[in-house]
Amino acid sequence: MIITSNLSKKYNDTTVLHIENLEIPKGQSFGLVGNNGAGKTTYFSLLLDLIQPTTGHIKNNDVLVHESEDWKPFTSSFIDESFLIGYLTAEEYFYFIGELRGQNKADVDALVAQFADFFHGEILNQKKYLRDLSKGNQKKAGIVAALIGNPEVIILDEPFANLDPTTQIRLKSIIKNLAEKQGVTVLISSHDLLHVTDVCERIVVLEKGEVVKDLATSTETLKELEAHFAGSEAV
Amino acid sequence: MIKHFIRLEWKQFFRASYFQKGIAIKILLVLAAIYFGAFAIGGGVAMFFIAEKAFPDLDPIVTINNFIIYWFLFEMVFRFFMQQLPVMNVKPLMTIPIKRNTVIHYLLGKTSVSFFNFLAIFLFLPFCVVLLVEGYAVLNVLCWFISIVFLTLSVNYLNFLINKNNTIFYIIAISLISLIGLEYYGIFAISKPIGVAFNALYNQPYLMIVPFMLVIGLYYVNFIYIRKGFYLDDAVSKKIKEVNATDLSWMDRFGNVAPFLKNDVKLIWRNARPKQVMMMSFLFLFYGLIFYTQDAYKEMPAFLAFASMFVTGGFLMSFGQLVPSWDSEYYKLLMSQNIPYRQYLESKWYLMVFAVSISFVLSIPYLYFGWKIFGMIAAGAIFNVGLNSFITLFGGALNRVPIELNVKAKAFSNTNGFNPTQMLIAMPKILLPIILFYIPYKFISFEAGLIAIALSGVLGIIFKNQIFTFIENIYQKGKYKTIAAFAEKS
Numbered sequence: 134m135i136i137t138s139n140l141s142k143k144y145n146d147t148t149v150l151h152i153e154n155l156e157i158p159k160g161q162s163f164g165l166v167g168n169n170g171a172g173k174t175t176y177f178s179l180l181l182d183l184i185q186p187t188t189g190h191i192k193n194n195d196v197l198v199h200e201s202e203d204w205k206p207f208t209s210s211f212i213d214e215s216f217l218i219g220y221l222t223a224e225e226y227f228y229f230i231g232e233l234r235g236q237n238k239a240d241v242d243a244l245v246a247q248f249a250d251f252f253h254g255e256i257l258n259q260k261k262y263l264r265d266l267s268k269g270n271q272k273k274a275g276i277v278a279a280l281i282g283n284p285e286v287i288i289l290d291e292p293f294a295n296l297d298p299t300t301q302i303r304l305k306s307i308i309k310n311l312a313e314k315q316g317v318t319v320l321i322s323s324h325d326l327l328h329v330t331d332v333c334e335r336i337v338v339l340e341k342g343e344v345v346k347d348l349a350t351s352t353e354t355l356k357e358l359e360a361h362f363a364g365s366e367a368v
Numbered sequence: 369m370i371k372h373f374i375r376l377e378w379k380q381f382f383r384a385s386y387f388q389k390g391i392a393i394k395i396l397l398v399l400a401a402i403y404f405g406a407f408a409i410g411g412g413v414a415m416f417f418i419a420e421k422a423f424p425d426l427d428p429i430v431t432i433n434n435f436i437i438y439w440f441l442f443e444m445v446f447r448f449f450m451q452q453l454p455v456m457n458v459k460p461l462m463t464i465p466i467k468r469n470t471v472i473h474y475l476l477g478k479t480s481v482s483f484f485n486f487l488a489i490f491l492f493l494p495f496c497v498v499l500l501v502e503g504y505a506v507l508n509v510l511c512w513f514i515s516i517v518f519l520t521l522s523v524n525y526l527n528f529l530i531n532k533n534n535t536i537f538y539i540i541a542i543s544l545i546s547l548i549g550l551e552y553y554g555i556f557a558i559s560k561p562i563g564v565a566f567n568a569l570y571n572q573p574y575l576m577i578v579p580f581m582l583v584i585g586l587y588y589v590n591f592i593y594i595r596k597g598f599y600l601d602d603a604v605s606k607k608i609k610e611v612n613a614t615d616l617s618w619m620d621r622f623g624n625v626a627p628f629l630k631n632d633v634k635l636i637w638r639n640a641r642p643k644q645v646m647m648m649s650f651l652f653l654f655y656g657l658i659f660y661t662q663d664a665y666k667e668m669p670a671f672l673a674f675a676s677m678f679v680t681g682g683f684l685m686s687f688g689q690l691v692p693s694w695d696s697e698y699y700k701l702l703m704s705q706n707i708p709y710r711q712y713l714e715s716k717w718y719l720m721v722f723a724v725s726i727s728f729v730l731s732i733p734y735l736y737f738g739w740k741i742f743g744m745i746a747a748g749a750i751f752n753v754g755l756n757s758f759i760t761l762f763g764g765a766l767n768r769v770p771i772e773l774n775v776k777a778k779a780f781s782n783t784n785g786f787n788p789t790q791m792l793i794a795m796p797k798i799l800l801p802i803i804l805f806y807i808p809y810k811f812i813s814f815e816a817g818l819i820a821i822a823l824s825g826v827l828g829i830i831f832k833n834q835i836f837t838f839i840e841n842i843y844q845k846g847k848y849k850t851i852a853a854f855a856e857k858s
């Protein structure tokens with residue numbers, strides 16, 4: 134589904150990302166972990182064509198991301214609050230995204246209704262603009278908006294941060310469901326090793342812009358990751 | 369402490385993205401600055417001799433003193449539209465041990481070195497040099513000059529009060545308008561006593577104390593005013609207003625661009641900054657009154673053509689010039705969503721066309737000035753729809769200043785007051801209607817001039833698709849730069 138080859142991003146001679154080759158097959162739940170500055174957000178921004186690659190390219194479903202816009206209809210994402218339109222209510226925001234993705238009001242309502250649990254009564258019918266919601270609630274709205282319109286690829290940057298524990302657990306089941314049952318390719322990044330190993334079939338560790346580990350998740354994975362980030366390689 | 373502030377300012381200035389502009393624009397700006405500087409200096413020197421020639425039986429200094437009030441009036445208006453109280457990021461300063469007063473003093477002090485104050489110095493310093501060369505008393509000239517500087521600073525501080533406080537604005541505006549009216553209709557000439565006052569200022573050097581007290585007073589009022597507002601109430605305890613959602617589904621008939629149009633309407637309705645711009649643009653409707661009532665302009669229909677364009681183009685220009693910036697807060701979303709750029713731009717265009725149409729309907733009372741004037745307004749409207757709108761959108765592509773939507777342009781918040789690039793882009797908008805009108809008018813007739821203006825607009829509408837493709841390409845090319853600049857929180 135997503136093929137990355139020879140991709141690099143440099144800012145004034147400093148390489149912040151360099152991925153020789155990375156293939157993410159369709160329907161995989163893919164986790165990206167790494168310390169601050171490892172290049173996670175850079176990679177996601179390149180995937181969304183928000184920044185320009187210095188060399189190489191990403192192919193999303195055979196579409197060259199930085200040359201064509203044809204990846205947009207089947208790709209959706211929530212990276213940070215700048216993906217929200219602050220002066221809309223959550224409903225209006227969902228409908229707006231829906232309209233962009235060719236969904237009518239009824240479609241959007243039906244989809245959003247499935248997430249009543251996840252919203253915990255704090256998003257819909259609040260008569261509040263998104264800018265007036267708390268960080269966590271903003272994130273909930275943003276994540277659900279990324280699910281509108283049956284995307285085939287969903288990119289979520291740090292989806293667990295700022296969420297309360299209950300919501301984190303609910304989000305995990307949502308993401309699992311997407312990949313396992315609906316065949317959606319889900320890419321998430323996180324600092325929380327436990328969550329990532331729970332949710333993702335495959336975990337890639339980035340360090341200073343390079344892929345240093347590429348693991349198929351098993352019962353050992355969490356320990357291995359913890360050992361890696363603790364600084365000792367002994368397993 | 370002040371040293372630290374200056375260092376911060378320096379960094380903020382040179383590290384901001386708008387500074388990394390093309391070298392060409394920088395050169396143009398420097399040239400413009402030199403040009404205006406030279407102009408002012410030359411004007412200052414010439415002033416003495418012009419005054420001498422115009423009123424041979426009066427001492428030039430007396431003549432200048434009689435008219436100097438107009439300079440200050442001009443300066444006030446100029447500043448009102450151009451100058452903003454400089455912005456300083458106070459939030460991080462509030463929790464570290466710096467006296468609040470120090471910050472405010474610094475902010476106010478900083479404004480005394482603004483370009484606007486140097487304008488007066490550029491003009492009056494050469495004039496004073498000429499006075500000295502001509503053998504006027506050194507003490508008087510020196511004190512007079514210092515008085516002028518004090519008065520300029522007074523205007524400086526007065527302007528901030530006017531800008532920040534509506535009550536003061538209305539008081540000053542009403543008293544100015546009534547004084548000018550009284551003068552104009554010959555009921556009471558306020559300029560006479562003012563002239564006398566300025567002459568007294570020259571003749572009695574010790575009177576310098578009066579403008580000095582004025583500056584101190586205005587500075588103090590500003591200080592109190594800012595001090596009162598020096599709390600981040602907005603940021604700490606947000607006032608949350610209940611939403612009254614309006615049903616805009618009737619706009620769905622606009623097809624592809626409907627979602628954007630609906631969004632733009634909400635954008636304008638629910639955010640302080642665009643609302644402010646809309647209110648301001650309403651004032652443009654009355655622009656014609658200034659020009660159509662003056663006999664002087666009857667002989668210069670080219671200027672009327674320019675004014676007529678403004679009557680219907682207020683919203684178009686003030687809203688349109690900030691086109692991608694309005695969406696700066698969520699630009700990344702727009703860029704990664706399933707949106708062709710063209711639809712986005714087209715929806716903005718429809719919005720502007722809509723605004724021009726409404727302004728045009730509202731301008732029907734101008735029929736009072738006759739069909740010729742109204743014809744000009746109509747031609748101006750067509751020009752606005754077909755050409756000006758595109759120039760404005762084109763200009764937007766070069767504008768990468770992020771806007772905080774729900775923050776009014778006020779002290780301590782994100783104002784992007786004076787943006788030179790926008791001035792440069794504004795030039796063709798202003799000059800084009802004049803040129804388009806003037807050439808056919810000179811060689812053929814008044815009507816031919818009108819037709820030329822209207823035709824340019826019609827041509828723009830005919831070639832709409834091609835023009836959109838062109839503009840779209842420019843936006844596309846600047847995409848990454850724009851995203852990066854908008855991500856920069858100023």
